[in-house]
Structures are given as structure tokens and as C-alpha cells.
Amino acid sequence: SLKPKRWSVAVIGSGVIGVSYYVYHKNRAKCDLDVDEVVDIGDTLSLQSLNQSIESENFNLRRIWLYLRSDSMYLLIAITSALIVAILNIEIPLSIGSVMDVLSRFANEENSSFWSNRFFVEMKGPAHRVFQLFVLQSLFTFAYISSLAVVGEKAASRIRSDLFASIIRLDTSFFDIQKSSEIISRLTNDVQEFKSSFKLFVPSMVFCGSFLGSYLRQMSKESQAQSAKASGVAGEAISNVRTVKAFAMEESQSIVYDRELMAAEELNIKLGLGIGVLQGLTNLGLNCIVLGTLVYGGKLLSSDEISAGNLMSFLVATQTIQKSLSQLSLMFGHFIRGTSAITRVFEYIDIKPTVVLNTGVILNKVVGEIEFRNVGFSYPTRSGHKVLKDFNLKLIPAKVTAICGHSGEGKSTIASLLERFYDIDYGSITLDGCDIKTLDPNWLRRHVIGFINQEPILFGTTVMENIRFGKPEATDEEVMSAARLANAHNFITDFPDGYQTIVGERGVTVSGGQKQRIAIARALIKNPNVLILDEATSALDTESEALVQEALEKVMKNRTVLVIAHRLSTIQNADMIAVISKGRLAEIGTHSQLIKEKGLYWNLIRQQFDASDD
Ligand SMILES: Nc1ncnc2c1ncn2[C@@H]1O[C@H](COP(=O)(O)OP(=O)(O)O)[C@@H](O)[C@H]1O
Ligand SMILES: [Mg+2]
Structure with missing residues (x-):
């Protein structure tokens, strides 16, 4: 049997030795991919001067909860399923280990008649069990993904509905300040951003909600605001295209748009780099664990302290954990963008009109003086x-x-x-x-x-x-x-x-x-x-x-x-x-x-x- 203490010592030790080489190969590709992911931030918008008064930095969990509350049943299903999937993900490699043991036993025998009856008899149990786990895993994955989708869509509709309702009631002066295309992009893009991050929301919340640097979130907010400014320019030009054409301003409008776009690009790339560094470091740590398992497990295997199946189980298990954790680090990016987007949405919902509709006196008879x-x-x-x-x-x-x-x-x-x-x-x-x-x-x-x-x-x-x-x-x-x-x-x-x-x-x-x-x-x-x-x-x-x-x-x-x-x-x-x-x-x-x-x-x-x- 394996002692956890020795394992963890070995993991850390060997990890440090093998780090550079392993990381160099694996992480380069990964980081590239992550940066790609980050750069395609949807065009969102800015609010600038108007609501500087509103404290906005912290995304408000309780606030989000209000939108999820009425679907808490689905949310519960989602979380439970996610946990079950997580347990299965650890269970499966262990069972695969027993399949491997059967395989290696037959492989080592001299007269290895692989397809003999005895092989199937011995294989039947472990294989059956692995298959059952696979089926369970896929069922719960389905339950997890689909119930989260339901919650996400419903919450997004509610948020949009609230957002529109409060925007349309705002004072006329609000619309003097904000470009209409920017307002609309907050209604569409920001909520979309939140919704797509929402699928990752539960795991992100569970594992790393508190872990996020407010620096990255601030950066994300800035980049969303800049992207929105760019779409504001485009929106205004397109909705007034006749005027643009009448003054032959197509070219200069393109230049203005390009300028805003470049600024957005710069911010987005900066954000991408920030998230990339975060993910790279996470991956580094995770890969060390895999490497450590390999090195130390190999040693134990060679001295016959564990079976090939055992090593296999641990390897698959660590890799599963590594994979899901590195996905988690990928979620950082989504999560950061999602929370800063929802903050921007709440900012709008929070602006209170000074002229409040549907309150006040109604005169029975009007003379008109x-x-x-x-x-x-x-x-x-x-x-x-x-x-x-x-x-x-x-x-x-x-x-x-x-x-x-x-x-x-x-x-x-x-x-x-x-x-x-x-x-x-x-x-x-x-x-x-x-x-x-x-x-x-x-x-x-x-x-x-x-x-x-x-x-x-x-x-x-x-x-x-x-x-x-x-x-x-x-x-x-x-x-x-x-x-x-x-x-x-x-x-x-x-x-x-x-x-x-x-x-x-x-x-x-x-x-x-x-x-x-x-x-x-x-x-x-x-x-x-x-x-x-x-x-x-x-x-x-x-x-x-x-x-x-x-x-x-x-x-x-x-x-x-x-x-x-x-x-x-x-x-x-x-x-x-x-x-x-x-x-x-x-x-x-x-x-x-x-x-x-x-x-x-x-x-x-x-x-x-x-x-x-x-
Ligand atoms: N929405 C607005 N925001 C800021 N200033 C405005 C706005 N609308 C009009 N103004 C300014 O208020 C002044 C009076 O405008 P307005 O009432 O439209 O004049 P008139 O109808 O007599 O031509 C002008 O100086 C104008 O620039
Ligand atoms: Mg007038």
C-alpha cells in the first residue's frame, strides 16, 4: 500500500527537478491557447463619468444570488452532479487500475493466451465496473451541464429584463451622456459575458472565488469599457450612415474607430497576458505533480513495491486532477470577465432616476393653465x-x-x-x-x-x-x-x-x-x-x-x-x-x-x- 506522506514529499521533490523541461514543452502550447481565448472578449461598453459615484469594484454575490434564487432547485442539481462527476473522475482511474492489473498479469505470462476464456472471466468484473462508472459519469455530466444552462439562461433573461426596465426609465440626461449603442451593448454583450462565464461559475466560486486578484478584474473592466467605446463609435456611424456619407466621412470615421479599437486591443492583450501568467503558473504547479508521480511511481514500480496497475491508476488520477485544475485556471479568465461584466450591468441597474414614473398626484380635471x-x-x-x-x-x-x-x-x-x-x-x-x-x-x-x-x-x-x-x-x-x-x-x-x-x-x-x-x-x-x-x-x-x-x-x-x-x-x-x-x-x-x-x-x-x- 502507498503512504500518502511519502508520496507528497516525493511529489514536491521530484517536481522541482523536472520542472523546467516539462513545462517548457507543455505550457508553451497551453499559454498560446489561453491567450487566444482571452483576446476575443466581446465588445462591451463604458459608463465613464455618470456613475463614478457608485461603488462598483466588488461583484456582489448576494446580488447574483437574487437572480438565481428562484431556480435554486436546478442549481442544487448542478452542484450535486458536479460533485458526483468529480468523485467519479477519481473513481474511474482507480478502477482502470484493476483492469490494468489483469492486463499486465496476462501480458507477463509466458504462454500468454490473451483471448483465452480465463482472461475474459477475470476481465469481466473490472471492465464491467469501469463501464458502469463511464455511464454514470456521462449521465451526471449531462445533468450538470444542462441544469446549469437552464439556470444561466433564466438568470440572464431576468437580468436583461431588469436592466432594460431600469434603463428605459432613466432621466433624459442619462441619454444625453451615454451613446445608445453603448447602452445596448451593455444589455447584450455584458449579460452574454456573464452568462458564458456562468457555466464555470459554480466550480470557480467553489474553488477560487476568493483567489482572484482585484487587479485583473479592474483590468478586465477597463478593457470592456474600451471595447464598448469602440462599438459606440461604430454604432453611431452606422445608425447615422447618411450623414456620414453626405460629408464623405467614411475614411475619417474608420480612423476614429481604428483608434478606439487599437486602445481596446492593447487593454485586452494586457489582460490576456495577465491571465496567461496566472494560468501558466497554475499549470506549472500541476505539471510538477504529474511529473513527481511518474518519477517516484516509476521507482516504486522498479523495486516491485507497487503494481503496474497501481501506478497507472495514480497516473491517470493525477492527470485527471491536473486536467480539471488547469481547466479551472482557464476559468479564471472567464470568471474575471464574467464578474466584471456583471458589475457593469449592476452599475446601470443601480442608477436611480430623479424623475420617478408612476408616483405623484393625478388631477381629476385639467383646465390647462x-x-x-x-x-x-x-x-x-x-x-x-x-x-x-x-x-x-x-x-x-x-x-x-x-x-x-x-x-x-x-x-x-x-x-x-x-x-x-x-x-x-x-x-x-x-x-x-x-x-x-x-x-x-x-x-x-x-x-x-x-x-x-x-x-x-x-x-x-x-x-x-x-x-x-x-x-x-x-x-x-x-x-x-x-x-x-x-x-x-x-x-x-x-x-x-x-x-x-x-x-x-x-x-x-x-x-x-x-x-x-x-x-x-x-x-x-x-x-x-x-x-x-x-x-x-x-x-x-x-x-x-x-x-x-x-x-x-x-x-x-x-x-x-x-x-x-x-x-x-x-x-x-x-x-x-x-x-x-x-x-x-x-x-x-x-x-x-x-x-x-x-x-x-x-x-x-x-x-x-x-x-x-x-
Ligand atoms: N440636451 C442638452 N444638453 C446640453 N445642452 C443643451 C441640450 N439641449 C440644448 N442645449 C443647449 O441649451 C441652449 C438652448 O437650446 P434650445 O432650447 O434647443 O434652443 P432653441 O430651441 O431656442 O433653439 C443651447 O445653448 C443649447 O446648446
Ligand atoms: Mg429648438
């Missing part, structure tokens, strides 16, 4: 630049109020503030006397305010669904009557598929005027009390403008309307015209009053008149 009182505002991304300073304006119910002023004076900002896309810095905005900060933003946007801007966005679905976007529960009849009001019904029914016509990703298949009228129908179907028209007709040619204007006149009746217009001819009939300058209300009155005053409005009119004269 809106007042801006001493409003001060600057965009969170440009806090030094005060867009509004002590801005005052009252919108009278059922009347049309127009705002004009030079471009960049903050006209659209006023509309955004009314929609509560941003919260003001000081002052107040009230609807029927209630501060809009106390109102439910969802209710405000869904039922009170209709917003039409210069460049309406249609979704890549049917005209019917696009209009219904304004009121999901609307019937087909309601959709059509909204379209009629918006002067859109006729041209829609002229489409080959009528209301079922798919409009392109950006409504490419419909003209600007048609698109605008579909957008008007969409805003109208909510029957809003307040209508905001932000340069609704400025992008249109004269003919479409007339059609859209006619539609707008109809829908403006009996609503509080805020018209923002660049072309002053369209607002002359407004009940009240306000001029904004330097962040303040500079003038207010009717067209004729303001003309008499010969102030800013008068100057604006003259400028436009001169321009159209040329």
Missing part, C-alpha cells in the same frame, strides 16, 4: 451654462401662446421642462396651480401633454401601430378618426396596404409632411389638454406646410397650445406672443402690440422679412 415662475435651468451636462434665468410665462387655457427668439435661446428647453424631461434648478412650473414636480410624470405625458416636434420619429411598424403608440388601448376606429383630424387619413388609405403599411425604421418610406401628419395623429389620439408644437412645420416645404398647418389649426381648438416657431408668419394669429432673450421673457403681447413696440419682436420680423426679400 400653465405657469413658469422665476424658472432657472441649466442642463446637467453643461451646468455652467444657464439656459433660463428667472424665466416667467403664463399659458392661458384654450389659447395659443407662441414663443419666439433667436435659435439657442432656450425655446425647446421650455418644452422639455414642461414635459419634465429635466427638472428645473429653481422657480416653479405649475399646471392648474400644482407644481409639476408633484404630479405623476407618466400621467402628465400620457394624458395631459401632446408634443409634436420638428423631426418626428416613427417606429418600424405599421401606420396603425405608430398612431396607436399615443394610446395603446385605442380601437382601429379611434386611430382612423385621429388620422382624419390630422389630415392623414386620405394619404394613408392611398398606401397599398393602407393602415397596415410598414413605415421604415425612420419612416423613410413616407414624406416629411406625411410623417408629420402621422405624428400629429399620434399626439392627438391621447386627446391632450396641452399641445406643444416645437417648430412642427419648419422642416417642411411650402405645400406640405400648408397641409400640416391646416391639420394643426383643427387640433389646436380648445386646447392650451404652446407654439414654438422660427418662421414668424405662422404665429401672427397667436393669442399671445412671447419673446425670449438671454434666458428671460423679454417681451409679451399680441402681434399688433409687439409691432407697435418696435422692440425685439419687431426686429425679428424685420430680419426675416429682409431675408425673404433677398
